[in-house]
Amino acid sequence: MVETTPLIAALEDAGYRVTGPRRNVVGLIAGRSGHFTAADLVTESNRRRLGVGRATVFRTIEVLSDVGVVERIDLPSGEHAYIACQPVHHHHVVCSGCGRTRDVDDAGLRHVVRDIARQTGYRVDDHRLELFGLCPECQTAASGANRPGPSR
Amino acid sequence: MVETTPLIAALEDAGYRVTGPRRNVVGLIAGRSGHFTAADLVTESNRRRLGVGRATVFRTIEVLSDVGVVERIDLPSGEHAYIACQPVHHHHVVCSGCGRTRDVDDAGLRHVVRDIARQTGYRVDDHRLELFGLCPECQTAASGANRPGPSR
DNA sequence: GTTTTTGCAAACCATTTGCAGGGTC
DNA sequence: GACCCTGCAAATGGTTTGCAAAAAC
Numbered sequence: 001m002v003e004t005t006p007l008i009a010a011l012e013d014a015g016y017r018v019t020g021p022r023r024n025v026v027g028l029i030a031g032r033s034g035h036f037t038a039a040d041l042v043t044e045s046n047r048r049r050l051g052v053g054r055a056t057v058f059r060t061i062e063v064l065s066d067v068g069v070v071e072r073i074d075l076p077s078g079e080h081a082y083i084a085c086q087p088v089h090h091h092h093v094v095c096s097g098c099g100r101t102r103d104v105d106d107a108g109l110r111h112v113v114r115d116i117a118r119q120t121g122y123r124v125d126d127h128r129l130e131l132f133g134l135c136p137e138c139q140t141a142a143s144g145a146n147r148p149g150p151s152r
Numbered sequence: 153m154v155e156t157t158p159l160i161a162a163l164e165d166a167g168y169r170v171t172g173p174r175r176n177v178v179g180l181i182a183g184r185s186g187h188f189t190a191a192d193l194v195t196e197s198n199r200r201r202l203g204v205g206r207a208t209v210f211r212t213i214e215v216l217s218d219v220g221v222v223e224r225i226d227l228p229s230g231e232h233a234y235i236a237c238q239p240v241h242h243h244h245v246v247c248s249g250c251g252r253t254r255d256v257d258d259a260g261l262r263h264v265v266r267d268i269a270r271q272t273g274y275r276v277d278d279h280r281l282e283l284f285g286l287c288p289e290c291q292t293a294a295s296g297a298n299r300p301g302p303s304r
Numbered sequence: 305g306t307t308t309t310t311g312c313a314a315a316c317c318a319t320t321t322g323c324a325g326g327g328t329c
Numbered sequence: 330g331a332c333c334c335t336g337c338a339a340a341t342g343g344t345t346t347g348c349a350a351a352a353a354c
Contacts, residue, residue, distance in 0.1 A: 017327085017328055019333090020335095022334085038318075052336090053337065055320075058319060058320075059320095078232060080230060080318085104271070108260065108267065111260060112260045115259060115260060120256065122247065122283070126228065126285070127282065127283045128228075129264075129280070131278070132276070133274045135272075135273070135274055136274070168309095169352085171309065189343090190344080191342085204310090205312065207310075207311070207313095207344090207345075306354090309350105310349105311349100312349105315345080315347095316343100316345070317342105318341100319340105320339105321339085321341085325335085327335085328331105329331095
């Protein structure tokens with residue numbers, strides 16, 4: 001009865017050991033609809049009495065991040081949050097209402113980056129674009145009488 | 153003999169009091185060529201025996217940030233760094249060699265953002281683009297020891 | 305004179321690390 | 330069985346806060 005999720009599969013493929021605590025952390029991540037912080041997972045782990053230690057949560061996030069299935073985003077507040085995503089180059093639109101994100105491909109950005117490199121003379125090795133706003137659901141919710149809230 | 157720098161002027165204009173410690177912090181920032189962390193300023197303040205407390209450094213950075221003349225950037229390492237800049241919407245290319253940054257205008261990015269909003273249905277309120285690479289000087293310096301191959 | 309600001313130290317919060325025991329391949 | 334991983338607790342590093350004294354307007 002060993003379930004395999006994409007995140008677990010990514011761990012295996014990269015040669016990391018698949019352990020109980022790691023499965024638990026992955027489960028916690030899967031249960032999140034939007035972005036999450038390390039503290040979120042620790043809190044939730046305690047609430048559910050999973051017995052996963054703080055350190056392991058941090059270490060697992062790091063491992064998943066190395067593998068590329070979890071990515072760190074920097075919220076406007078300065079907090080470090082994480083999201084699960086595909087291990088390919090892309091960017092994110094983050095909903096400031098519910099925290100959900102959507103992946104966005106590089107699209108026209110490639111040209112913008114090239115132009116900037118040309119203008120500044122910098123050799124641009126990496127770039128990061130983050131967008132913040134309201135997702136369609138939260139727009140609807142906000143325009144009515146109800147406040148936006150996470151759904152599950 | 154009260155000197156006025158752009159940062160100090162911004163403080164005054166916003167109605168903040170211009171104090172000795174704030175002048176000192178602004179002086180420290182002016183002495184930096186690239187980005188800086190709060191810790192950098194604290195260290196430098198101690199070295200120069202300016203008598204500016206840790207808390208004041210943090211509070212001054214916050215105030216300058218509110219006013220818009222200092223902006224936080226999130227380095228790939230996850231560190232929070234700051235740079236002095238103009239209070240208009242723009243983006244940054246950060247040199248991973250020397251830490252110096254250059255401002256970049258919105259240029260073609262505007263279109264990219266609009267396309268993304270259209271594709272995802274999100275109402276995009278804000279965005280942030282950060283580019284990392286090597287500035288022309290650092291490219292030259294590195295080319296002696298590095299093998300060729302940079303873009304262009 | 306009133307209101308803001310400061311320095312200090314302690315508090316706080318997030319993240320990391322050392323290490324002995326336990327689990328996985 | 331060898332090596333990786335985990336939990337715990339303590340250490341760390343960055344940032345905030347309470348408060349009385351000092352400074353700015």
